[in-house]
Amino acid sequence: xxxxxxxxxxxxxxxxxxxxxxxxxxxxxxxxxxxxxxxxxxxxxxxxxxxxxxxxxxxxxxxxxxxxxxxxxxxxxxxxxxxxxxxxxxxxxxxxxxxxxxxxxxxxxxxxxxxxxxxxxxxxxxxxxxxxxxxxxxxxxx
Numbered sequence: 385x386x387x388x389x390x391x392x393x394x395x396x397x398x399x400x401x402x403x404x405x406x407x408x409x410x411x412x413x414x415x416x417x418x419x420x421x422x423x424x425x426x427x428x429x430x431x432x433x434x435x436x437x438x439x440x441x442x443x444x445x446x447x448x449x450x451x452x453x454x455x456x457x458x459x460x461x462x463x464x465x466x467x468x469x470x471x472x473x474x475x476x477x478x479x480x481x482x483x484x485x486x487x488x489x490x491x492x493x494x495x496x497x498x499x500x501x502x503x504x505x506x507x508x509x510x511x512x513x514x515x516x517x518x519x520x521x522x523x524x525x526x
Contacts (some may be wrong), residue, residue, distance in 0.1 A: 467490035471484075483523060
């Protein structure tokens with residue numbers, strides 16, 4: 385039980401950092417490069433190699449969040465949120481292809497998460513999915 389509590393705490397802390405990064409990006413308080421650097425360090429601190437996860441196909445991505453054979457909800461949510469922030473960061477940096485790729489990864493991972501399983505104070509899965517779909521629509525219309 386101690387390991388599970390520890391993992392949930394890590395996810396909660398990382399989630400808060402990601403929410404702060406997204407807020408700072410959207411307000412113009414932080415630029416895409418700064419957000420991208422913090423994003424990578426947050427992922428690393430949570431034991432997620434975002435660069436590796438960003439290079440594999442979507443089926444392999446699912447395997448990476450399924451260490452015991454089944455998708456791990458906390459790991460799925462955190463990786464999905466990391467990719468969501470990366471998508472918005474790429475959009476702000478004027479990199480639509482990277483934004484679309486990160487959006488596809490985030491949406492695939494969010495699809496594995498029960499929307500009811502979300503840590504306190506973090507964006508609900510359904511809200512983030514809506515934001516990502518709006519991003520994809522904006523980029524498709526551009």
